[in-house]
Amino acid sequence: MxxxxxxxxxxxxxxxxxxxxxxxxxxxxxxxxxxxxxxxxxxxxxxxxxxxxxxxxxxxxxxxxxxxxxxxxxxxxxxxxxxxxxxxxxxxxxxxxxxxxxxxxxxxxxxxxxxxxxxxxxxxxxxxxxxxxxxxxxxxxxxxxxxxxxxxxxxxxxxxxxxxxxxxxxxxxxxxxxxxxxxxxxxxxxxxxxxxxxxxxxxxLDPTVENALTLLSRRPKRSTILYVGSWNVANPPGMDWFFRQVLPFVDPDAKIVIAGSICGYIRERLSHQYGRHANVHLLGPVDDIAEYYERAAVVMMPTMSATGASIKFIEALAMGAPFVLSAPALRGAPEAVKAAVKPFVADRPIEFANKLNAMLGGEPPAVDLRRLYWEHFSxxxxxxxxxxxxxxxxxxxxxxxxx
Missing domain, CATH: 3.40.50.2000 (Glycogen Phosphorylase B;)
Structure with missing residues (x-):
């Protein structure tokens, strides 16, 4: 049988x-x-x-x-x-x-x-x-x-x-x-x-996504900030916080790329904020997210609340892409991982913006992020x-x- x-x-x-x-x-x-x-x-x-x-x-x-x-x-x-x-x-x-x-x-x-x-x-x-x-x-x-x-x-x-x-x-x-x-x-x-x-x-990750992200070599474009998110109830508060309190302190030459269904929320609820910034690009859902991680100088995760665990955090680790995140984005991560990525955590608006600005050059992170992925999330x-x-x-x- x-x-x-x-x-x-x-x-x-x-x-x-x-x-x-x-x-x-x-x-x-x-x-x-x-x-x-x-x-x-x-x-x-x-x-x-x-x-x-x-x-x-x-x-x-x-x-x-x-x-x-x-x-x-x-x-x-x-x-x-x-x-x-x-x-x-x-x-x-x-x-x-x-x-x-x-x-x-x-x-x-x-x-x-x-x-x-x-x-x-x-x-x-x-x-x-x-x-x-x-x-x-x-x-x-x-x-x-x-x-x-x-x-x-x-x-x-x-x-x-x-x-x-x-x-x-x-x-x-x-x-x-x-x-x-x-x-x-x-x-x-x-x-x-x-x-x-x-x-x-x-x-x-989905095995197909894991293969795509872990086999690519990063080719970051200077001054490109990536955010990936759905219209999950945990994501809109983070976008509200970013556009209202963080974005005014971000380098005005930075290109902010946002992918996922969260773009619908931004267009409907935050049009006044994002409309004032010519360098904010709303892509909506995309078929291949790997290419955007590949080209991002830095990934941002302004998460205000969460349950479960953050897939966008796991994707960034798999790609080895540097990131800036707020503490709630680490919910679900083992303590060893939280300790390793502590330098990337920022919970105050100016601190969050300053860390983004410092990473716009696309330099590789000091922490081996892919090793963290293979050990804990592969x-x-x-x-x-x-x-x-x-x-x-x-x-x-x-x-x-x-x-």
Whole structure:
């Protein structure tokens, strides 16, 4: 019987978390397992939005689960909010209830295969994994949960919602056989709350991105500053801070290149600030980010708050590109890495600008940044940690079955 793994992930279009999904699929493929990737979308996605996921994320087969039409879903979510029910809980239960409704191709794919492991991204998909295990008679399959972050932190602004979300998060997480975290901070939190062993994997890059960034030699263009970011909720405050408080002190001859969907936010909300600077270039999403890292004299990461870990920080390390960042951008990094890059950290506007100005010449950094990447964040380091997590999950699953 052929060994198989199921990877369950939210549907993100070009999001940073896709790096982890791709690395997870590659980990199982290197074990010569077949891989089914299930993308969970709250709203029905058009086929063109995920048609490239098979090649990009290294799965043998990609399928989706969704609730139906977007208009119908919005009405459902609004009605449940009005009734006082948490919409996250509502969406979670709907995905779980649809576990038996995989499309015929996915059902046929699982036929005749032994599902050894179900890799779950984010806790609200754990019950879906349990339902799939039961539905397809794969009770021995172990469930490894990749938490990514403490999701309740995003609801901290609302005490009642935050408390409810925290309770749901811990309940769903406790049902997995083993937990994997991207940071020591998250590992300590879950160990304290659940009282069980954990694995800290840290983050890594999509294997294709890793190859692109680590094989290139830097050819920096003098006075070029690069920022890469999506319209993730953690990025707009950093852009607000940079444009309002840092940019006035940056060398006026510097060329500031910004890539990613964050450009939409800047055009809509910060047009007054960026419009006064002719050297600010908004590229929007780009197909090949490696060439921009290759040409940047310095990369900036003005992060004001964050959960999980920063992909842009990992990309800069892989490229060996010098950078200036604020302390929150280091969330999720091992203490040894934080200590090594301390000279690049600046939390006050003038200090941040001065460090950017000092690096505009494109000189190589004094710290071997690529060595930090290979030791802590490379695919190989990530795969070793996943191997340890799989062994722990197998032992915990065996103990649970025996009891």
């Amino acid at each position: 052929t060994n198989c793994a199921i990877v369950i992930a939210p549907h993100f279009d070009k999001g940073g978390a896709n790096n982890l999904f791709a690395a997870q699929c590659e980990y199982y493929r290197r074990k010569n397992w077949r891989v089914l990737l299930i993308l969970c979308a709250e709203f029905k996605k058009r086929k063109y939005e995920y048609r490239n996921f098979r090649s990009e994320l290294r799965a043998d087969l990609v399928t989706t689960l969704h609730l139906g039409s977007a208009e119908k879903d919005i009405r459902f979510l609004i009605s449940h909010r009005l009734l006082g029910e948490d919409s996250d809980d509502f969406v979670h239960r709907n995905f779980m209830n649809r576990a038996g409704r995989l499309d015929p191709e996915a059902t046929a794919f699982l036929r005749g295969k032994e599902v050894k492991e179900i890799c779950v991204n984010w806790c609200d998909n754990v019950d879906l994994a349990i339902a799939l295990r039961r539905r397809f008679g794969q009770e021995s399959a172990r469930i490894v949960l990749h938490t990514h972050d403490v999701m309740a932190d995003w609801s901290a602004w609302n005490q009642k919602r935050g408390a409810r979300r925290r309770g749901l998060e811990l309940k769903w997480s406790a049902a997995a056989d083993h937990l994997v975290h991207v940071s020591e901070v998250d590992a300590r939190y879950y160990a304290r709350e659940l009282g069980r062993s954990q694995t800290t994997s840290y983050v890594t 695919n190989e380091a990530f795969f070793r940690r996943l191997g340890a997590a799989s062994e722990a999950a197998q032992a915990e699953r065996g103990a649970a079955s025996a009891s």
